[in-house]
Amino acid sequence: MVNILIISHSLKIAEGTKELAEEMKQDEIDIQIAGGINNGELGTDADLIEQKLKSMDCQDGIVVLADLGSAVMSFNMVKEWLPEEKQNLIRLANAPLVEGAVLGAVEASLGKNLEEVIATIEEKSIINKNNL
Amino acid sequence: MANKTKKILLETSDVIIENKEYLTELDAAIGDGDHGINLARGFKKLKEKLENETFTERNELFKLTAMTLISNVGGASGPLYGTAFLNISKVISDERLDLDDLVEIAEEAIAGIQKRGKAEAGEKTMLDTIIPAAESLKQSRDNNLDLETALNNCLETAAEGMKNTIEMQATKGRASYLGERSIGHQDPGATSAYLMIKTFITSYL
Numbered sequence: 001m002v003n004i005l006i007i008s009h010s011l012k013i014a015e016g017t018k019e020l021a022e023e024m025k026q027d028e029i030d031i032q033i034a035g036g037i038n039n040g041e042l043g044t045d046a047d048l049i050e051q052k053l054k055s056m057d058c059q060d061g062i063v064v065l066a067d068l069g070s071a072v073m074s075f076n077m078v079k080e081w082l083p084e085e086k087q088n089l090i091r092l093a094n095a096p097l098v099e100g101a102v103l104g105a106v107e108a109s110l111g112k113n114l115e116e117v118i119a120t121i122e123e124k125s126i127i128n129k130n131n132l
Numbered sequence: 133m134a135n136k137t138k139k140i141l142l143e144t145s146d147v148i149i150e151n152k153e154y155l156t157e158l159d160a161a162i163g164d165g166d167h168g169i170n171l172a173r174g175f176k177k178l179k180e181k182l183e184n185e186t187f188t189e190r191n192e193l194f195k196l197t198a199m200t201l202i203s204n205v206g207g208a209s210g211p212l213y214g215t216a217f218l219n220i221s222k223v224i225s226d227e228r229l230d231l232d233d234l235v236e237i238a239e240e241a242i243a244g245i246q247k248r249g250k251a252e253a254g255e256k257t258m259l260d261t262i263i264p265a266a267e268s269l270k271q272s273r274d275n276n277l278d279l280e281t282a283l284n285n286c287l288e289t290a291a292e293g294m295k296n297t298i299e300m301q302a303t304k305g306r307a308s309y310l311g312e313r314s315i316g317h318q319d320p321g322a323t324s325a326y327l328m329i330k331t332f333i334t335s336y337l
Contacts, residue, residue, distance in 0.1 A: 041206070046203060069305055070206075070208035074211050
């Protein structure tokens with residue numbers, strides 16, 4: 001199964017996004033968060049991101065959802081520190097955080113592979129909210 | 133050489149910590165108002181580590197600076213300055229530095245920042261201080277100026293670069309969300325970069 005890492009400047013955003021995504025799971029996948037710094041302040045914790053990427057099961061891949069600038073920047077930096085074979089199994093989705101995480105949770109828990117999960121998130125996460 | 137470098141890094145930490153509120157005020161005007169707080173947190177940690185350890189080589193000092201900023205800053209300036217210092221640690225020797233070395237160091241720092249932030253000159257970022265400062269060092273080297281004159285010119289150019297960000301519109305980072313309203317404010321990253329360059333140069337001379 002593909003697993004999911006949610007990276008946000010805010011611990012509350014990360015926790016809430018995880019809660020929303022968990023609700024849609026069809027089967028067991030691992031959804032982890034790296035939110036905020038120092039237990040609740042706003043910011044991104046590169047060490048925590050590194051720790052999560054190293055400890056999560058990466059056999060079938062990890063999809064990463066991140067919010068703003070330094071979350072993306074810290075993730076890209078930490079990813080480069082990992083062995084190359086692992087780097088290829090960790091993919092940042094080009095998508096809004098909440099929609100991306102919810103879609104990712106559905107697709108990953110349906111047993112889709114990494115490419116399929118990423119493709120669906122990137123295709124469907126920008127929705128027309130005025131014409132649902 | 134490592135002792136003098138350690139002293140310069142300690143002075144840099146003090147300068148950033150002293151300017152915590154100033155940098156935060158600049159950032160509050162066009163960003164999320166945490167640049168000073170974030171950098172001061174990183175440099176405070178660096179100071180503790182520098183004071184408690186001994187070093188024999190310059191590259192160890194720059195590597196420690198890089199990793200401490202990456203782990204403790206919490207904002208984009210952590211990976212940006214962190215990668216700059218990490219790149220510097222890869223090229224800096226323990227010999228007395230000449231202008232060729234300084235140009236190489238400046239270019240490596242810029243390459244590190246651009247790798248992470250993908251910014252170019254003129255986007256109202258720290259690079260608008262650092263790129264002109266590096267260009268000034270190159271010109272001084274090509275004109276065979278002595279080190280002291282070169283460093284003084286570099287400092288002057290860095291200050292101009294920082295001030296030039298006032299008229300720029302931000303196209304990178306959180307300030308870019310403000311669009312035209314980012315014009316008229318000095319960039320906090322360009323300011324912290326100037327403070328660092330100023331401390332390096334004045335401590336070195």
